[in-house]
Amino acid sequence: MNPIELITFGESMVLFNPGKAGALRYVQHFHKQIGGAESNVAIGVQRLGHQAGWFSRLGNDEFGKFVLSTIRAEGVDTSKVIVDDRGPTGLYFKEKRNKRDVRVTYYRKGSAASFLSPDDLDESYLKQATCLHLTGITPVLSPTCRSAALEAVRIARQNGVMVSFDPNIRYTLWNSSDAKTTLCAIASQCDVVMPGLQEAQFLTGKESPRDISSYFLEQGVSAVILKLGEQGAYFAVKGHEQFVPAFPVDDVVDPVGAGDGFAAGVLAGRLKGWDWDEAVRLGNAVGAMVVQTDGDVEGLPAFEEVERFLQKPAADVSR
Known part of the structure; x- marks a missing residue:
């Protein structure tokens, strides 16, 4: 296996x-898939040509085996995944009222992943990476998950590993003041912070991209x-800021x-060494490309697919 360039963990x-x-009450049939913010990123990075690693705790059940085998089949390193008898593998249901109104219901309380703790972190594993990627979902799952996220950041910083953070706020799980305090504390220790605009406004109290940055x-x-x-x-680094326009999409299947x-x-x-505007x-x-395919990971493209996408004229990029 190639050296692991990006490591992430979470449910x-x-x-x-x-x-x-x-409405779900009228739905009789479902497709069984997987999803999770961190493993989505790991699979995405893997498909784009870089070795990724992901770990978590999974229930000792058939759903846990399904999650593990699916992620492993993508080439993502799962050697640090822990199978836990104390809780089940979490579930969630999508509800598609229409293409612009997709709702999600989670069944994750007491899940195996909520038992993640600092004891599950292998420092030698984490410090080999070029990048550690975290989201704001893990710290809200339990006090031990929060401690694990903070300890992972500490290990990464101590070993010169770039830390990336997507707040990815689940408002139904957080107390507002706790969210601001915890997520801003984590963000301040990270190298790269990637919030949505509304998330950033909530966390900082600022309105404009420039003031938020x-x-x-x-x-x-x-x-x-x-x-x-x-x-x-929009991105900003010291001495430079820039807006990077989106690619038009005619048909949003699943956002x-x-x-x-x-x-x-x-x-x-x-990881490819590109400048920020290119990245x-x-x-x-x-x-x-993701929003044009049904499912969390099914639309994540291989790098050669993105290259073809980028070569198309602007009017044709959604096809």
């Missing part, structure tokens, strides 16, 4: 994707990348997972 679950649009840069963050949805993305695809594209670009453009392209 991955079995996704039940409805066979038709409408200044807030994080003053905290010691090296690069701030704001996801602006259909408009594209869930687009942010993870974006993060995978940005991080893969940086963010790659993130925009991957995000645009």
Whole structure:
């Protein structure tokens, strides 16, 4: 196996994707898939040509075996995954009222992943990576998960590993004041912060991309990348800021997972040694491709597919 360039950890679950649009009470058939913000990024980076590693705790059940075998089949290193008898593998259901209204219901309380703790971190494993990627989902799952996230950041910083952070706020799980305090504390210790615009406004109390970026840069963050949805993305590093336009998409099939695809594209670009504008453009392209496919990981492209996508005229990039 090639050296592991990106490592991430957090809960991955079995996704039940409805066979038709409408309220779940009218749906009779579902497609069984997987999803999880961190494993989505790991799979995305792997498909873009870089070795990724992901770990978590999974229930000692058939769903856990399904999650593990699916992620492992993508080439992602899963050697540090722990099978836990104390809790089940989490589940979630998508509800597609229409293409622009996709709702998600989670069944994750007491899941195996909620038992993640600092004791599950292998320092020698983490420090080999070029990048550690975290999201704001893991710290809210339990106090031990929060401690694990903070300890992972400490290990990475101590060993010169770049730390990437996507707040990915699950508002239904957080107390508002706790979210701001915890996530801003984590962000201030990271090299790259990639929030959505509304998330960033919530965390910083600032409104404009420039003011938001200044807030994080003053905290010691090296690069701030704001996801602006259909408009594209804005990034700022010391001495430079730039807006990178999105790629137009005619038919949004499933918007869930687009942010993870974006993060995978940005991080893969940086692992390739690209400048920030090129990496963010790659993130925009991957995000645009993801939303055109049903499922969290099914639309994550191989690098050669993105290259073909980027070569098409602007009017044709959605086809």
